[in-house]
Amino acid sequence: MSTFDPTVFLPDDLLERIRSRAAQVDRDNVFPDQDLAELMDAGYLKILVPAELGGAGLTLAQTSVLQQRLATAAPATALALNMHLVWTGVAKVAGDRGIDSMRFVQEGAAAGEVFAFGVSEAGNDLVLFGSDTAAVPQPDGSYAFTGTKIFTSLAPVWTQLGLHGLDTTGDDGPTLVYAFVPRTDAVVTRDDWDTLGMRGTQSRTTELHGAAAPADRVVRRLDPGPSPDPFVFGIFSVFELLLASVYTGVARRALDVAVDVARTRRSKKSGKNYAQDPDIRWRVAEMALAYDALLPQLASLTRDVDERVEHGPLWFAKLSGVKHRAAMTAKQVVDEAMLVAGGSSYFTRSELSRLYRDVLAGLFHPSDPESAHSTVAAAWLGPLED
The missing domain is CATH 1.20.140.10 (Butyryl-CoA Dehydrogenase, subunit A, domain 3)
Incomplete structure (x- = not known):
């Protein structure tokens, strides 16, 4: 078995440029746009995408090593990109287990889409197992989401937001709905990220005002509560x-x-x-x-x-x-x-x-x-x- 070389995906010179910018990003409380641009050029955002779809086809174990390496240079950059890599990682885990509903995430990442993670809500300690965001089904199979998500990393740059909400319209009780919405006028990003640390993540609050997830971007419907799904x-x-x-x-x-x-x-x-x-x-x-x-x-x-x-x-x-x-x-x-x-x-x-x-x-x-x-x-x- 060949040894994995993390410098192929995160070369020393790229890492040092990222490190050289980290203090200024923190000081100015801004998103590390240059880091993102260079990492996208290096193919970093598609490392978990299968090779046949245009990615590097790396494993989660290899990606863990790379994220450790990136965090030594700029923790906030690594943490922000974690949220994109989570969705491409979920697509890989699901695909490995025969669930093909997230292939569009892999194809999107290969095409340059940036995915963000919109699950956290103020006061919701159920996290994955419940939601205060309303998910309202539409006649065409899409869903409209209304609510507020907090700690939305990659806030200035994401193009697709993976999120969950609660559908209470069914006769059989509430259903948790997981889906992806694009950035539209129905999504408002507050400029409220003024924190002690990890300032470069720009994990701002996100307001959803009937944000629409198309039917083919609704990836899972589950009963609320802990699940082995x-x-x-x-x-x-x-x-x-x-x-x-x-x-x-x-x-x-x-x-x-x-x-x-x-x-x-x-x-x-x-x-x-x-x-x-x-x-x-x-x-x-x-x-x-x-x-x-x-x-x-x-x-x-x-x-x-x-x-x-x-x-x-x-x-x-x-x-x-x-x-x-x-x-x-x-x-x-x-x-x-x-x-x-x-x-x-x-x-x-x-x-x-x-x-x-x-x-x-x-x-x-x-x-x-x-x-x-x-x-x-x-x-x-x-x-x-x-």
Whole structure:
């Protein structure tokens, strides 16, 4: 088996150009348009699209490695593109399992479409399993969506928004409807992304005012609530694993910066650089130990999705767990890196200062710490009794 070379898809020179822009993107609170343009030219947005449809035909495991690499240069760029890659990844997972309803996503990505993820809603802790957005069926089989989505990454540039809503018009009870709407006048994007970190994602609030999803862009209708449906599994698995990949990349960059600083800072007291200081060496070792533990689990679980390995009722616990672990570990590693670097890391001009702010976003993505623990407890102990 040939070894996967991530530099084919993310060459060193491209990565360095992206890294050189990251601080300015954060400072100006703008979308990284140049990053997107260069990555599109490099074919990055179609890495998960099958080769026969014009893509690179990569696996989820290979894409995880690339997202880790991209996040070492610009976490916000990596996180923003995650949302496009989630939909192309779901199309791959669904296609691998015999569901062909999302082939248009693969064809669209190959043709230059940018897909965004419109599921999060304020106060909706059901996430995938419920929605406050109204999905109203139309006579031609299309749906009109009205509601508000939050944290819509890629807000300035997306061309297709994958979303869900609740159809309450049926006689058999409410139905969750998953579909894709194009950007039209029925979609209003608020300019409200003024956040602590991950500023380049421009994950703005999206208002839907009867936004129409054509009949051939309605991809799934499901009963509300937890579901073993392969489409739901596709969303959950790709979303969690690629999020974990981004935060693993943040951890790696913080570790690399800490090592560089330790080798260049010099102690007035000993005259030696800090790489010779026992306390600093212990901190760097702690960082490396924590980071190294993420890599084999990410590799194993992404490979299991690719190869359709069955974990049964433990799947959702494993996926929630790896995302939670990656986010918390990355925060721990960045904390330690700032202590290694000393007071200079507290200035906003420091890359570690930006990584410190960026890594905090990991606490809020699904599955958040409470949800992850609840999912794992239910997998091992069973559901709570009424």
